[in-house]
Amino acid sequence: xxxxxxxxxxxxxxxxxxxxxxxxxxxxxxxxxxxxxxxxxxxxxxxxxxxxxxxxxxxxxxxxxxxxxxxxxxxxxxxxxxxxxxxxxxxxxxxxxxxxxxxxxxxxxxxxxxxxxxxxxxxxxxxxxxxxxxxxxxxxxxxxxxxxxxxxxxxxxxxxxxxxxxxxxxxxxxxxxxxxxxxxxxxxxxxxxxxxxxxxxxxxxxxxxxxxxxxxxxxxxxxxxxxxxxxxxxxxxxxxxxxxxxxxxxxxxxxxxxxxxxxxxxxxxxxxxxxxxxxxxxxxxxxxxxxxxxxxxxxxxxxxxxxxxxxxxxxxxxxxxxxxxxxxxxxxxxxxxxxxxxxxxxxxxxxxxxx
Amino acid sequence: xxxxxxxxxxxxxxxxxxxxxxxxxxxxxxxxxxxxxxxxxxxxxxxxxxxxxxxxxxxxxxxxxxxxxxxxxxxxxxxxxxxxxxxxxxxxxxxxxxxxxxxxxxxxxxxxxxxxxxxxxxxxxxxxxxxxxxxxxxxxxxxxxxxxxxxxxxxxxxxxxxxxxxxxxxxxxxxxxxxxxxxxxxxxxxxxxxxxxxxxxxxxxxxxxxxxxxxxxxxxxxxxxxxxxxxxxxxxxxxxxxxxxxxxxxxxxxxxxxxxxxxxxxxxxxxxxxxxxxxxxxxxxxxxxxxxxxxxxxxxxxxxxxxxxxxxxxxxxxxxxxxxxxxxxxxxxxxxxxxxxxxxxxxxxxxxxxx
Ligand SMILES: CC(C)[C@H](C(=O)O)[C@@H](O)C(=O)O
Ligand SMILES: CC(C)[C@H](C(=O)O)[C@@H](O)C(=O)O
Numbered sequence: 001x002x003x004x005x006x007x008x009x010x011x012x013x014x015x016x017x018x019x020x021x022x023x024x025x026x027x028x029x030x031x032x033x034x035x036x037x038x039x040x041x042x043x044x045x046x047x048x049x050x051x052x053x054x055x056x057x058x059x060x061x062x063x064x065x066x067x068x069x070x071x072x073x074x075x076x077x078x079x080x081x082x083x084x085x086x087x088x089x090x091x092x093x094x095x096x097x098x099x100x101x102x103x104x105x106x107x108x109x110x111x112x113x114x115x116x117x118x119x120x121x122x123x124x125x126x127x128x129x130x131x132x133x134x135x136x137x138x139x140x141x142x143x144x145x146x147x148x149x150x151x152x153x154x155x156x157x158x159x160x161x162x163x164x165x166x167x168x169x170x171x172x173x174x175x176x177x178x179x180x181x182x183x184x185x186x187x188x189x190x191x192x193x194x195x196x197x198x199x200x201x202x203x204x205x206x207x208x209x210x211x212x213x214x215x216x217x218x219x220x221x222x223x224x225x226x227x228x229x230x231x232x233x234x235x236x237x238x239x240x241x242x243x244x245x246x247x248x249x250x251x252x253x254x255x256x257x258x259x260x261x262x263x264x265x266x267x268x269x270x271x272x273x274x275x276x277x278x279x280x281x282x283x284x285x286x287x288x289x290x291x292x293x294x295x296x297x298x299x300x301x302x303x304x305x306x307x308x309x310x311x312x313x314x315x316x317x318x319x320x321x322x323x324x325x326x327x328x329x330x331x332x333x334x335x336x337x338x339x340x341x342x343x344x345x346x347x348x349x350x351x352x353x354x355x
Numbered sequence: 356x357x358x359x360x361x362x363x364x365x366x367x368x369x370x371x372x373x374x375x376x377x378x379x380x381x382x383x384x385x386x387x388x389x390x391x392x393x394x395x396x397x398x399x400x401x402x403x404x405x406x407x408x409x410x411x412x413x414x415x416x417x418x419x420x421x422x423x424x425x426x427x428x429x430x431x432x433x434x435x436x437x438x439x440x441x442x443x444x445x446x447x448x449x450x451x452x453x454x455x456x457x458x459x460x461x462x463x464x465x466x467x468x469x470x471x472x473x474x475x476x477x478x479x480x481x482x483x484x485x486x487x488x489x490x491x492x493x494x495x496x497x498x499x500x501x502x503x504x505x506x507x508x509x510x511x512x513x514x515x516x517x518x519x520x521x522x523x524x525x526x527x528x529x530x531x532x533x534x535x536x537x538x539x540x541x542x543x544x545x546x547x548x549x550x551x552x553x554x555x556x557x558x559x560x561x562x563x564x565x566x567x568x569x570x571x572x573x574x575x576x577x578x579x580x581x582x583x584x585x586x587x588x589x590x591x592x593x594x595x596x597x598x599x600x601x602x603x604x605x606x607x608x609x610x611x612x613x614x615x616x617x618x619x620x621x622x623x624x625x626x627x628x629x630x631x632x633x634x635x636x637x638x639x640x641x642x643x644x645x646x647x648x649x650x651x652x653x654x655x656x657x658x659x660x661x662x663x664x665x666x667x668x669x670x671x672x673x674x675x676x677x678x679x680x681x682x683x684x685x686x687x688x689x690x691x692x693x694x695x696x697x698x699x700x701x702x703x704x705x706x707x708x709x710x
Contacts, residue, residue, distance in 0.1 A: 076546075083546040084553060092547075116584050118473040142512070142550040152517035156550040157497070162507035191431075191438035192447075192601065195497040195511040198439055222601045225580055226609030229471050246547065246577045247602065253579030 002035040003309055006067040006274070008044040010090075010284030013293035013344075014073025020295035020348025021071065024318055027303045029351040031083065032314040034306070039067070044090040046077040055081075055089030061097055065273060069305050072278035073298065077285055091278075095133050098273035100266035101164065102171050103131035103245060104304070105280060107232075107252030107262070112326035112337065115257045125256050127235040130172040131245020133266055135164040135198075135246070138242045158196050160241070165200060169207040170267060172239035176214050179236055186210075186218040187240035187248060200241065228255055253280055260337050263300035265308060277305040286318065294335040295348040296322055321354035357390040358664055360423040361629070363399040365445075367638030368648035368699075369428025375650035375703025376426065379673055380657045382710040387669040389661070394422070399445045401432040410436075410444030416452055420628060424660050425449065427633035428653065432640055446633075450488050453628035455621035456519065457526050458486035458600060459659070460635060462587075462607030462617070467681035468613045468693060472584065480611050482590040485527040486603020488621055490519040491551075493597045513551050515596070520555060526624060527594035531569045534591055539566075541573040542595035542603060552557040555596060576602070583610055608635055616690050618655035620663060632660040649690040650703040651677055676709035 005025075009018040022038060029036045041063070042048055049055050055075075057063070064070065072094075073263025076086050094100065109115055109125040142156035176184040187202045190197035201218065208216045219227060221244050227234060228251050240248055253262035262280040287293055300322060307315035325333065325347070331349045334340025340347075360380075364373040368595075377393060384391045396418070397403055404410050410430075412418070419425065426546040427449075431441050449455065464470055464480040497511035541559045547551035555571065563571045574582060576599050582589060585604050595603055608617035617635040634652025642648055655677060662670035678690065682703070688705045689695025 084549050087546050088549060113639070114473075116472055118469075118471055137513075138547050138549075140549060144550075144554070150517055154515045154554040156513045156548060158492075158511045158513065160509045163503060187600070189601075191442050192493050193511060194439050194443060194493075194495060195499075195596070196509050199499070199509040221598075222605035225602055225606040226614055229584060229606065229609045243544070243548070243576075246544075247580055250577035251584065251606075254584045259581055259585070338678050341688040 002037050003068040004037050004039065004066070005305070006064050006070045007038050007040045009040070009073040010045050010069065010075040010283060011047070011077045012074060012285050012288035013281075014045075014075065014283050016288070016291060016293050016344050017279065017295040017298040018071075019072045020344060021298035021302045022355060023348055023352045024299040024321075027355040028306060028314045028318050031317065031344075031355060034311055034314060039116045044072070046075075046080040046086055049081050049086065049089070053087060056093065056118070058268075065098070065334060067274045067285060070274050070276040071302065071305060074275050074279065074281060074283040077284050079285065085300060092138070094276050095266050098268055098276070099134065099275055100268045100273070101132065101134045101167055102265070102267040102269060103133040103249070104267060105129045105131070105249040105252065105262060106264045107249075107256050108256060108258070109256040110326055111323055112329050113257045113261075115255065117232065117255055120232065125232040127177060127232075127252070128237050128253050129169065129249040130175060130237060130239045131249055132164060132168040132240070132242050133243070133245075135159055135161060136242035137347055160196050160199060162203070165203045166207065169203060169239060172237055173207060173211045173214055176237040177211065181236040182213055183215045183236035184215065185224075185235055187221050187238060187244040188218050189221045189244070191220055221247070225251055228252060249280065260294050261296035261300065263297055263304050265301070265304040267308065275305075275308055277301040277308070290347075291343045291345065292336055293344050294337050295344050296351070299348065299351055308342050315355055321351050324354050325350045357392050358423040359392050359394065359421070360660070361419050361425045362393050362395045362516075363425065364395070364428040365430040365638060366400050366402070366427060366432045367640050367643035368636075369400075369430065369457060369638050371643070371646060371648050371699050372463055372634065372653035373426075373428045374552070375699060375707075376653035376657045378703050378707045379654040381710060382707040383661060383669045383673050386672065386710060387666060389666055389669060393426075399427070399430060399504065400517040401430075401435040401441050404436050404441065404444070410411060410441055411448065420453070423664060425629050426453045426657065426660060427631050429634065429636060429638040431638050434640065447493070449631050450621050453623055453631070455623045455628070455631055456487065456489045456522060456606070457620070457622040457624060458488040459620045459622060460484045460486070460607065460617060462604075462605040463613070465613060465677055465681055466618075467684050468612045470610065472587065472610055475587065480496040480587040482587075483592045484600055484604040484607050485523065485530060485590050485592060486604055487519060487523040487597050489596070489597070489598075490514055490516060491597035504627070509580055515551050517558070520558045521562065524558060524594060527592055528562060528566045528569055531592040532566065532706060536591040537568055538570045538591035540579075540590055540593045541571065542576050542579050542599040543573050543630070544576045544599070546575055580606055583607060588692040604635065615649050616651035616655065618659050620656070620659040622663065628639065630660075630663055632656040632663070634688075646698045648699050649692050650699050651706070654703065654706055668680055672710055676706050679709050680705045
């Protein structure tokens, strides 16, 4: 059985790290006898927008929906196209139209990577952020009244549905059940955001009844961000709304020193639509074109894609190879952000060779 | 001229740290010849709620509006009263009815306090978070439809007004102008929250035109929280909406190791209504009643109150006394959270004596 992968490199360093992501996937595919077929698309980038006036062609949904997964680089180049246009016109379309309602991001302190937190060792930080990825604070409902006057008022709705909340909670509880510590933390702000967040809390209590073996706690988002810094070892699976999950899944990798190398998965768990795998980092216009971007985020995202396709062993082999190359610490191989003088290609090749 | 201060100790450790806050204020008042008169109120606590069925008496506004400032301890005791009731029934009423539209919190790495961030020294982290304190994400507009069914949907509006946004921005720009680095950072999320946040950005651009001497930048809230951890030295004055300011003003103090001792001011800059000064920490039911809570947050909040009343020198004297006692590091004096075996009273007394 051949798995068909749609490849969209996007903008900036997205186009540089993508070949290394594919190189690692091909190495793992060979090793574990997996048939992968890659199809590259030019759309979903700001250059495409400048040429066509939209980020995606009209029939993008038809073109992509038959693939087994989307492998995405990075999108956005504010000097060419404002972020809210490039992102709402591509990534956020995929997430919503393909009902990728789970955004999953590991936060793991890797060997050889220095945490900005004092005294933390690999093993101390190892948790997942599960983010609701289709509704909540990222709504398109609202508008402006009395525009251009002193009475100007702008309103935007946060929308939570029982379907939307329950399914992300279920996924998070299920994930917690696969982990040794069986612990779930809910991000809330029900003491301040007085309608949607108490509802979120209620659904957590309801869902928890079906998982008596999971230890559940909750923190308001303000103190939760503080606790990511003060007690990152407390966390195992952290579940949050679209916005809270977004914040926590940048802060978490930052605490592990891996913001430049963290991966993410945008998942439609039922497999009705393709899921999308992308590094957490953006297109980084400032270093684009130099061949010095760290490709680990892309490669690690490829590992998450293999796991999603059912190849856990192959996925683990990629992560192990990343850890090995990082802990060897060869400065000719590693890129500048992790203390070396190597290139995107040297690091990508070392990881592929290790697989 | 006598300044009349309304004192509301609230719940839990609020009642324990308040006497030390007053002790320090009285020491500074004596030293600098300031006439302060304290009037204590029992309402605004969960015990008051249990007795009276509401957090505040009906005429609280009349009772309090003539005071020059409110000195507040901490409110909330979830086992007695759910947080959203106790907080919306007290603190959030004060903020809104007294139009305390600025929430100001210093984030400063103090001598003798260990930062959870690796290798940071006093001097490295010294910035203010300016938070919009009356509108934005903390709205009471919204509701639930199809309750109890699978179609259940819950909606809450974020509401931003030009008045509300511009005045907090103006305050933040003015504050930046008093600082040596003259730098302002705006917290946004205009790439995801597509209506209110682009509006916030627009108003920042507009306001910046009136402050050509201020260096302005902006970050999306996700990467901004990451940068608090990775580059806390980048920041001078950080301005954010109600929710983003809330998050950043917990995370900032956490990064300086001072979440238990950070102060805050809820300010009505025009002085039409009294401003409110309170520690960042909550009522801490877990350690309440033991006399071991650190009173510095309350004392430092008192310093902010004096500064607000026009006594900058007296305020500085309190902060200097706090720094001195912390750097002396006498374990008989300091409370457990900062490495000592002392009590709320021993630490409060040492600071008052030093003033
Ligand atoms: C207690 C809560 C409602 C409050 C807030 O979110 O404003 C608190 O976190 C704060 O920052 O003062
Ligand atoms: C680019 C932006 C719209 C996006 C988000 O907020 O979802 C990004 O921060 C992410 O986390 O994937």
